[in-house]
Amino acid sequence: MTAIPAPAATAATDGPPLIVEHLTTSIHVGSDRHDVVRDISFSIGPRETLALVGESGCGKSMTALSVMGLLPAGVASVTAGRIVVDGVDMTAAAEAKRESMRGDRIGMIFQEPMTSLNPVLPIGFQVGEALMQHHGLTRKQARARACELLERVRVPAAADRLDAYPHQFSGGMRQRVMIALALACRPRVLIADEPTTALDVTIQAQVLALLADLQEKEGLAVLLITHNLGVVASVADRVMVMYGGDVVESAPVAAFFARPTHPYSSALLAAMPRIEGEGGLQPIPGQVPTLTEMPVGCRFQSRCPLRIDRCALLPPLAAVGGDPDHRVRCWVRMDT
């Protein structure tokens, strides 16, 4: 959608804003531990967008919540790995430090604009609240800044709507407010969890364009969580496909769409509705196994047409087609 410069050029100076290394997140059920995110690693540079793609329950939202430090307490926790946001190791930091990073250095927008804003607080206050918290602005200063922010996300008549409440806004407008709220403190990292799923298609395009524009101006590193491959194609630089908590394929966006390699990736693309072409959409047979019945080894094996005996061992994420940036977790498809 927008021409994005190579991330390496800007990232080299002070390192990528977001680095995730060997992250494992687990859900605790009694004394049992189920890994819902297994050993995933990535980094995102300024102005770069990484899309995490997969079905519901594949671990993409859990990854986002892990990075944000917002996993439901007592239910899920990060059990291994490191998350570095703007040079600060979030996994080693105390809760007070993490709190000071959230909303300031890293922001998040959520899937449901209808329920993500507080119904009893005015919009202007909600947008400016993080500025009072992190930058010590007074209520009045925060209000003035909230007005600028709302204008930036193109909320019409922003000054008149500072005292309005969420129920007076449409879904698309609320998502704009959410974007203004997440970007209030000019964070370096933005996590967008299905930001357009709940919106009409025309509004989706507007919101995505707005996000791309702000990303360019602010130099944001964006982690985009989505199951919509159309969105991925239009805004992402790189794609990571997740299945059952594992990254099964990781590739630059062009390479991914030119040559989806993991059997699950090919199946996902085949399941996309198309206007031209023959056959129509191909659903993926079977269902994602539940947490307790995840197969040992490759977790896609129960639905995989290419299954071989070796799939009982978890394959590594290995290069494919001689391209070190394009990697796949599949014994059959990886370079040998």
Next chain:
Amino acid sequence: MLRFVIKRLLLAIPTLWAVLTTVFVLVRVVPGDPTIIILGDQASEASRMELRQRLGLGKSILSQYFDFMGQILHGDLGRSLATNRPIVDDVLAVLPYTIELTIASLIVGTVIGIPLGVLAAERRDGPADWFARIFSLAGVSFPAFVSGILLLMVFSVQLRWFPVISSANAADPLERLRALVLPSVNLGLLMVAYVTRVTRSGMLKALGEDYVRTARSKGLPYRIVVWRHAFRNVLVPIVTVVGLYLGVLIGNAVLTEIVFNRPGIGKLIVTALNQRDYTLLQGLMVVSAFAIVVANILTDLTYGLVDPRVKTQ
């Protein structure tokens, strides 16, 4: 907001009309001749005729109805059969005591109930939660006359902190406040029970809402997330239960006022019942109904304050 207030006040008019009509009908469908009930079956025909005249029972039902409504519109509740004093004067004499008891028990109920409910929700299934649940269960289960006597025995008879014989009508404001403590705690504890339960369940729901996650994503301290973002949304059910409680209070105030020997509307109701003071009783029904309608209006107006969605609808 002004439009909302006016609209709500206008809506109260038909409610009041219906309530007054119900009181009028209720009093008249009670079987038996009121003059026999009042004067006893030994009364002479002449004295009964005289009373019937005084009560206006000789007229047609319709003109009795218009008299009744007309009097109330002029703020006249008639005269007591037992004392022949204007009922309005009797009511106004004790109303301040009932109002101060109501307000004091509201304060006790909310000041204890709300933090207890929030704490219970934050520490779900922890010791604080269990304490709050048992405490509130005990609060709803205890009849006001039992808890009142227990309070008197412990704090007045044993510890001698508060007077046993009420000094509610003392001139000294400090003494008056001292006499208010136990009765308002007694009534307040009942309210603590309701408020704690509603606050707890409301907070449990609110803490799981998306907007609480948004608030946390801003890096707000936990206290602010809980009180500014979650609790603000629980105010609506709390206001509802407090409003309902005002109605329950009137029933329980009767018992509390007797146990603590306080003047008040409740005590007056009992006096009227004992003396078969039928006009006083009718007047007190009107006053109680008014009180509940006013409480409901206040509740609705408070909704408008705590929930912005109410105003614009």
